Amino acid sequence: MRRGSVRLRLTVLFGALFLAAGATLLAITYGLVSHATNGVFVSSTNAGGGAGSAAGVAPAALPATDPLQAQATRIAGTAKAAENDALLLYSGIALGIMAVVSMALGWFAAGRALRPLRRITAAAQRISATNLHERLAVGEPDDDLRELADTIDDLFGRLDASFDTQRQFVANASHELRTPLARSRTMLEVALRDPGADAESLRATCRRVLVAGEEQERLLEALLTLARGQRGLDRRAPVDLAAVTRDVLVARGTEITASGLEMAVTLEPALLAGDRALTERGVANLIDNALRHNVAGGAVWVTVRTESGQAVLTVANTGPDVRPAEVGRLLVPFERGGTAPSPRARSQTTA
Missing domain, CATH: 1.10.287.130 (Signal transduction histidine kinase, dimerisation/phosphotransfer (DHp) domain)
Structure with a gap:
């Protein structure tokens, strides 16, 4: 067993709780029994008077200083102390036996409770980068361990x-x-x-x-x-999407002129929070694709505006049609799509 095992800690915890509860119960029982036996032997001083009554002689009360009364009190106190000691001894023995039994039962119960967790751990250790498609697939019952397993399965999926x-x-x-x-x-x-x-x-x-x-x-x-x-942005700064788009178009002025394409550009101030270099690269990719995947004598429409408080860039051209089923693939790096060119076709990408 590993050092610091959860099963061992749970067993010790169960045993400590049982010992604390048993000691408290023993103290309460001992106090109640001790209080209930007080004065049980007070009638022992009347033992002689009972015989006189049988002979027709009225019993006489013994004075408090009578030697027989004192002896009877001592005997009663000794008997009470002996009973209390015996009660305490037997209760302590019973508590010790039950403590051992509780530790054994706690060990067994902790093992049963942690069995799904051990199965989850073994399966997680078995799954590596080469078989991330496998899942823990913990079945019933629907408890906290099942929720943990489902969370780990979602993590493996991602x-x-x-x-x-x-x-x-x-x-x-x-x-x-x-x-x-x-x-x-x-x-x-x-x-x-x-x-x-x-x-x-x-x-x-x-x-x-x-x-x-x-x-x-x-x-x-x-x-x-x-x-x-793909790693995400660590820091965001205000970026004017219209200014970025204008710079990209100016940088590609020679290419645009040589392509012979008709350009329709509408730029309105549109602020966004992001990284200027990444924004410029994204705009450049859209415009480059609009110029490259086009037809001779075609057109390109570039529009920047603000809609519902968000900056929007729209790039459209007269290039090949993009089927609706292929739109999602266009967001995947290095993916290409499209059908035969059509002068009337107008594919649109919005950022």
């Missing part, structure tokens, strides 16, 4: 979902990073293997590699931002 998300995130991030790295390596290998490569062609290759490196930097920054966002 951990299982979190681990699945992390594994999927790592797999998707690895795939996203592999593409630009493979592109840069291919361009360098082609340039090195070309026997007729001159300085200008090598410079062009280096410029393409630099562009690919910038893409990798943006991807890494996005991954770091995504990781920060």
